[in-house]
Amino acid sequence: xxxxxxxxxxxxxxxxxxxxxxxxxxxxxxxxxxxxxxxxxxxxxxxxxxxxxxxxxxxxxxxxxxxxxxxxxxxxxxxxxxxxxxxxxxxxxxxxxxxxxxxxxxxxxxxxxxxxxxxxxxxxxxxxxxxxxxxxxxxxxxxxxxxxxxxxxxxxxxxxxxxxxxxxxxxxxxxxxxxxxxxxxxxxxxxxxxxxxxxx
Amino acid sequence: xxxxxxxxxxxxxxxxxxxxxxxxxxxxxxxxxxxxxxxxxxxxxxxxxxxxxxxxxxxxxxxxxxxxxxxxxxxxxxxxxxxxxxxxxxxxxxxxxxxxxxxxxxxxxxxxxxxxxxxxxxxxxxxxxxxxxxxxxxxxxxxxxxxxxxxxxxxxxxxxxxxxxxxxxxxxxxxxxxxxxxxxxxxxxxxxxxxxxxxx
DNA sequence: CCGACACTAGACAGATCTGTCTGGTACCGT
DNA sequence: ACGGTACCAGACAGATCTGTCTAGTGTCGG
Numbered sequence: 001x002x003x004x005x006x007x008x009x010x011x012x013x014x015x016x017x018x019x020x021x022x023x024x025x026x027x028x029x030x031x032x033x034x035x036x037x038x039x040x041x042x043x044x045x046x047x048x049x050x051x052x053x054x055x056x057x058x059x060x061x062x063x064x065x066x067x068x069x070x071x072x073x074x075x076x077x078x079x080x081x082x083x084x085x086x087x088x089x090x091x092x093x094x095x096x097x098x099x100x101x102x103x104x105x106x107x108x109x110x111x112x113x114x115x116x117x118x119x120x121x122x123x124x125x126x127x128x129x130x131x132x133x134x135x136x137x138x139x140x141x142x143x144x145x146x147x148x149x150x151x152x153x154x155x156x157x158x159x160x161x162x163x164x165x166x167x168x169x170x171x172x173x174x175x176x177x178x179x180x181x182x183x184x185x186x187x188x189x190x191x192x193x194x195x196x197x198x199x200x
Numbered sequence: 201x202x203x204x205x206x207x208x209x210x211x212x213x214x215x216x217x218x219x220x221x222x223x224x225x226x227x228x229x230x231x232x233x234x235x236x237x238x239x240x241x242x243x244x245x246x247x248x249x250x251x252x253x254x255x256x257x258x259x260x261x262x263x264x265x266x267x268x269x270x271x272x273x274x275x276x277x278x279x280x281x282x283x284x285x286x287x288x289x290x291x292x293x294x295x296x297x298x299x300x301x302x303x304x305x306x307x308x309x310x311x312x313x314x315x316x317x318x319x320x321x322x323x324x325x326x327x328x329x330x331x332x333x334x335x336x337x338x339x340x341x342x343x344x345x346x347x348x349x350x351x352x353x354x355x356x357x358x359x360x361x362x363x364x365x366x367x368x369x370x371x372x373x374x375x376x377x378x379x380x381x382x383x384x385x386x387x388x389x390x391x392x393x394x395x396x397x398x399x400x
Numbered sequence: 401c402c403g404a405c406a407c408t409a410g411a412c413a414g415a416t417c418t419g420t421c422t423g424g425t426a427c428c429g430t
Numbered sequence: 431a432c433g434g435t436a437c438c439a440g441a442c443a444g445a446t447c448t449g450t451c452t453a454g455t456g457t458c459g460g
Contacts, residue, residue, distance in 0.1 A: 118322070122322040123236040172317075186363055193397065
């Protein structure tokens with residue numbers, strides 16, 4: 001340990017500068033999401049990341065695995081963002097509707113282009129890594145809605161979760177296609193009505 | 201009418217064999233929808249269509265224009281299928297819900313892969329032909345829901361149409377991602393509840 | 401000081417993509 | 431019989447894609 005010089009340390013975790021891996025993931029995230037995984041070539045990614053091509057292939061092995069890593073990053077980010085957004089609410093009903101508020105905020109930001117999993121899936125063959133991560137993401141979303149529906153006292157939380165998933169998917173797709181975040185608020189309104197009816 | 205010899209005629213409209221244009225469109229429709237517009241190359245299309253490359257370029261001019269023609273064909277087909285499906289119902293309420301039944305049937309067929317416009321849009325740059333045709337298709341859908349909502353006696357047909365669009369988008373996306381047409385029936389159920397509430 | 405390590409720069413191979421061009425065939429109406 | 435039209439088969443050009451390989455740089459622990 002010792003360490004005479006200043007900032008001597010960060011013994012294990014953090015390199016002094018963003019690692020090639022992190023810069024690659026950041027560049028892939030921006031470009032893949034904005035333009036599609038198939039449209040964006042390796043060369044564009046390494047150029048934006050300022051990284052050598054050999055580093056990409058020694059780190060990820062193939063473009064497919066970089067795409068998987070990109071989607072896994074999106075999955076993790078989405079979970080933390082959503083859970084953090086729900087912390088603002090105490091009432092179970094507000095927490096459930098809060099999912100749509102997080103989506104409304106997100107879908108109003110300039111670069112919003114819909115669900116990254118659906119987008120990648122639309123241009124990827126079935127059975128690949130994209131489908132795997134997408135399935136995990138969808139299962140997590142449905143589980144979240146199930147728990148929120150149960151906590152809010154829904155009589156049939158599984159049925160309500162199915163309905164909420166439809167609303168969520170529709171709001172995301174609609175906001176993307178119509179370039180307008182209104183769909184998320186519309187979905188929120190419907191969700192509120194469904195919840196009220198499910199807890200009579 | 202008449203027709204002495206078998207297949208004697210079809211005077212003007214139909215050539216004795218499917219034209220190169222029609223075979224190209226049929227091949228493009230299958231391949232683009234199943235695998236994505238960017239994944240499928242020109243060579244695969246002309247091979248499946250049994251058509252020379254020169255015929256493709258003299259007919260459509262570019263791949264982009266072939267993609268536009270593919271989506272325009274989908275748009276037209278979707279309109280006729282939907283309107284034909286709604287003819288089965290008289291009651292305005294049934295007609296409105298019939299949209300979701302047509303979707304349920306369609307999303308249960310083997311090759312279903314979600315909305316062709318969304319899928320193409322996910323891998324195409326903004327401002328191109330894909331966006332144009334997509335916008336036309338979405339405007340038509342929303343208009344249809346508006347008319348159905350109005351005919352069914354909704355107090356605020358525009359607001360109800362917005363909700364129905366969200367449900368429709370969500371059902372389509374969910375059926376694609378979960379490989380299961382249940383989402384359309386879930387959406388139908390929600391739509392029925394919304395319609396009931398909107399016509400109290 | 402030195403060897404391991406992480407990384408950079410870029411040439412290269414091989415495949416694949418869009419789009420063009422040449423040359424030839426079959427059928428059409430006149 | 432003939433010119434036009436529609437079409438086919440495939441070579442070709444030029445760009446772009448993924449992935450590999452060589453060679454060199456800088457840094458760090460021991």
